[in-house]
Amino acid sequence: MATLLDLKARIKAVANIKKITRAMQLVAAAKFTRAQNRARASRPYTKELDDILGVLATLTEMLSEEERTGRTIDFSFKENEEPLRASWSKLLEQKEETKPGLVLITADRGLCGAFNTRLLRAAHQFIDEHEGKDYKLLLIGKKGYTYFRTKKHPIIYHRHGISDKLNLDEIKEVARNLVELFINDEVDALHLIYTRFKSAMISHVTQEKFLSIPPVKEKETAGADLYILEPDRDVVFQRLFPLYATTKIFSALAESFASEYGSRMTAMQLATKNAEEMLDSLIIERNRLRQAIITKELAEIVGGAEALK
Amino acid sequence: MAVTFHLEILTPNGSELDEQVVSIVAPGELGYLGVLANHAPLITTLSIGDLKVTFEGNREKHYRITGGILKVARNEAVLLTESIEESGE
Numbered sequence: 001m002a003t004l005l006d007l008k009a010r011i012k013a014v015a016n017i018k019k020i021t022r023a024m025q026l027v028a029a030a031k032f033t034r035a036q037n038r039a040r041a042s043r044p045y046t047k048e049l050d051d052i053l054g055v056l057a058t059l060t061e062m063l064s065e066e067e068r069t070g071r072t073i074d075f076s077f078k079e080n081e082e083p084l085r086a087s088w089s090k091l092l093e094q095k096e097e098t099k100p101g102l103v104l105i106t107a108d109r110g111l112c113g114a115f116n117t118r119l120l121r122a123a124h125q126f127i128d129e130h131e132g133k134d135y136k137l138l139l140i141g142k143k144g145y146t147y148f149r150t151k152k153h154p155i156i157y158h159r160h161g162i163s164d165k166l167n168l169d170e171i172k173e174v175a176r177n178l179v180e181l182f183i184n185d186e187v188d189a190l191h192l193i194y195t196r197f198k199s200a201m202i203s204h205v206t207q208e209k210f211l212s213i214p215p216v217k218e219k220e221t222a223g224a225d226l227y228i229l230e231p232d233r234d235v236v237f238q239r240l241f242p243l244y245a246t247t248k249i250f251s252a253l254a255e256s257f258a259s260e261y262g263s264r265m266t267a268m269q270l271a272t273k274n275a276e277e278m279l280d281s282l283i284i285e286r287n288r289l290r291q292a293i294i295t296k297e298l299a300e301i302v303g304g305a306e307a308l309k
Numbered sequence: 310m311a312v313t314f315h316l317e318i319l320t321p322n323g324s325e326l327d328e329q330v331v332s333i334v335a336p337g338e339l340g341y342l343g344v345l346a347n348h349a350p351l352i353t354t355l356s357i358g359d360l361k362v363t364f365e366g367n368r369e370k371h372y373r374i375t376g377g378i379l380k381v382a383r384n385e386a387v388l389l390t391e392s393i394e395e396s397g398e
Contacts, residue, residue, distance in 0.1 A: 041323030048319055048387050052352060052380055168321070168391060227382070230353035231338050239354040240378060243389070250321050 004293070007286040014282060018275035024111065025268035032200060032261035035164060039197050039251075039258040046251040053244055055227060056237055060092055068092065073234060077172040077179075077242045084176070086183045091211075091241070099134045101156070101187030102126050103178065103210060105194035105256045106141035108160050112264035115195065115203075116143040122193050122205045127153070136187050138178065140253075156186055164257045166250060175245040182211050194252040195259040201266055203259035210248055311365055312346040314384040318372075318393060325393050326362070326370075333386065334361040335379055350382040359396070360388075371396045 002010075063071075067088060074083040106119050123144070127135060137153050139145045142160040149155065159174055182190055192210040195203045229236050311331045318325040334343045336358025344351075360372040377390030 038322070042321045044317075044324060045319040045321050045389060048380070048389055049378075052378060052389075055352065166321075227350045227352050230342070230351065235338065236352055236354055236378075239376070243378065243391075247321060 002285075002289075004286065004289055007282060007289060011279065011282045011286060014275055014279050018272055018279060021268045021271040021275060025265055025272055028112075028261050028265040028268055031164065032258065032265050035254070035258040035261050036197065036200075038166060039254040042247075042251045042254045046247055049240075049244055049247050053240060056233070056240065057092075059227075059229075059233060060088065060237075063088060063092075071234070073238050073241070075238045075242050077176040077246065078169070081176075084180060084183055090183060097130075097133070097189040099136065099186070099188045100130050101136045101138055101181070101190045103138045103140065103190055103192045104144045105192070105252055106139070106144035106147075107256075107260045108142040108162075110143060111267065112260055113267035113270075115260055115263040116147075118205050119144065119193065119195065120147055122207065123148075126191065126193065126207070138181070138187075138190075140174065141256075157181060162253065164261075166254060166257075168246070168250070171250050171253065172242075172246050175242070175249045178249070179211065179242075179245050192248070192252055194256045197255045197258040197262065200262040203255075203262060208248075208252075211245060313365060314344075314346040314348075314386060316362065316386045316388065318388045318390070320390055320393055325372075328364065330362050330364055330386075332363045333388075335388070336360065336374070337379075344379075344381055344386060346384060348381045348384075348386075352378065352380050355379055355388075355390070360393075 069087055069089050072085050072087050073091070074085050076083040102123060104119060104123050106116050110116060120143075123137075135154070137148055137155045138157040139148060139155060140159050140162065145155070145158045145160060157177060159177075162170060162174070178190065181187055190210040192208045194206060194208075196206040197203050313329040313331055315328075316330045316333060317327045332343060332345050334341055335353075336356050338354050338356050341358070342353065355374060355377045357375050358373075360374050362370045362372070364370070372393050373396050374388075374390045374393045377388060380387045380389075
């Protein structure tokens with residue numbers, strides 16, 4: 001049986017925990033609102049860019065075999081940097097994947113419910129599906145890295161500490177690194193797994209193809225060849241491709257951050273509620289115990305007085 | 310009444326403008342280019358420069374952009390840019 005002192009210590013501990021989870025909840029809520037707005041705001045831009053890329057993809061279908069292998073495209077992510085070079089075929093071909101790469105976006109920190117666990121599970125599923133192939137892992141976020149580091153998986157890229165303010169320069173760097181690995185044939189396809197945000201309570205782990213230009217959809221083909229491309233197709237593509245790569249990462253991060261904060265907010269809310277319930281029952285227990293001691297003492301006094309009579 | 314078309318300016322941080330406009334003058338890669346209503350379908354890259362948007366009633370807005378992409382089709386223009394700032398004049 002716990003003594004009064006034990007109970008008092010526990011009450012104090014639980015009250016402290018409650019204070020911490022409550023503070024974390026409030027911080028997550030504030031960050032969540034911002035992250036949510038950012039994720040929502042970036043969606044139209046991302047969609048439009050996808051559409052334009054779709055038009056270009058239609059046009060590149062008309063490329064001859066020679067052009068595909070012979071023509072190269074240079075592109076740079078920032079001004080005054082060494083451009084990257086790739087042939088059309090590298091960017092277009094939907095060949096059999098022998099070296100698929102998985103870009104996994106996890107959170108840097110924990111205490112956000114099942115957020116990271118779900119991503120790791122999806123990653124494992126990906127690895128199982130590509131069993132036997134020369135798959136590679138590219139990890140964005142500390143949680144995914146610390147998890148896979150101890151296991152024997154080939155990690156060719158990792159990065160963490162990306163600001164939730166989504167600094168474009170920082171993201172361009174990440175996008176460039178990924179594109180570089182792709183062009184240098186470290187991987188021959190990239191798959192992106194991240195959490196897509198729906199609401200504070202709901203988010204979905206999503207898997208998307210990244211970098212390879214998507215196959216053309218039927219309805220996009222109509223009228224695509226009517227577009228005038230200024231100055232010409234190659235230049236437009238040259239400018240569009242880095243924009244596309246950056247935006248893909250940007251929007252995935254925006255979605256991921258919003259989901260992370262939403263998830264943390266919900267998890268901390270639950271933790272605070274649990275602490276409250278625990279606190280209530282502990283306080284009742286303490287009061288009962290205290291009352292029992294008082295009653296016992298009173299009974300002793302009454303008993304003693306009775307004996308003196 | 311001037312003939313108008315729809316212009317939307319999008320950045321990764323949200324929509325900057327979403328209105329009916331009469332004309333735009335944008336900094337194309339090969340020099341400034343103007344777009345009026347009923348323009349032929351066009352996709353062009355933009356470089357750093359000034360963007361001028363004219364609304365009905367000769368109201369004008371000036372922006373600075375750091376490059377981007379402009380798509381025009383079926384009287385809908387979409388300008389994608391990473392950063393844009395309204396400038397005076």
